[in-house]
Amino acid sequence: MFVLSSQILDLCVLATVNKEDTYGYKLTQDLMESISISESTLYPVLRRLQKNNCLSTYDQPYGGRNRRYYQITPEGKRQLKEYIKNWINYKESIDEIVGGDLND
Structure with a gap:
């Protein structure tokens, strides 16, 4: 299993919240469909993104x-675009290294 860096976690959280405002437990459940994450891992990420003005909160x-x-802010949308650009570059670099046919 790969260990997720904080930037990749930020990317995943911002991308999920960008789709719709959501609360912590639901966000954890949504992310767990694709990556291994616990609530105890997620909440510090949410606090950091709030501190960096990427997310805002409201109570219902x-x-x-x-x-x-949690709701994405304009700064969060800007950061999300940057993370996506970096992810695409990173993925392309890894694809070049790994490359080829897995059947070899």
């Missing part, structure tokens, strides 16, 4: 409690 009542939702 749910079942008698408030649920905190």
Whole structure:
């Protein structure tokens, strides 16, 4: 299994929140469909992205409690575009190294 760097985690979180505002538990479940991540890993990522003005939060009542939702900011959208560009370059570089037919 590959260890995910903080930038790749940021990319995954921003890309997911860019699709729709979401709350922590649902975000974890959505990401777990593709990568191995726990809530204890996710919440520091969310706090860092908030601190860096990439995400904002708002609360919505749910079942008698408030649920905190995360929303991407304009800075978050700018950062997401940069991460996507970097990811494409990184992936192309790895593809060049790995390359070829897996049946060899």
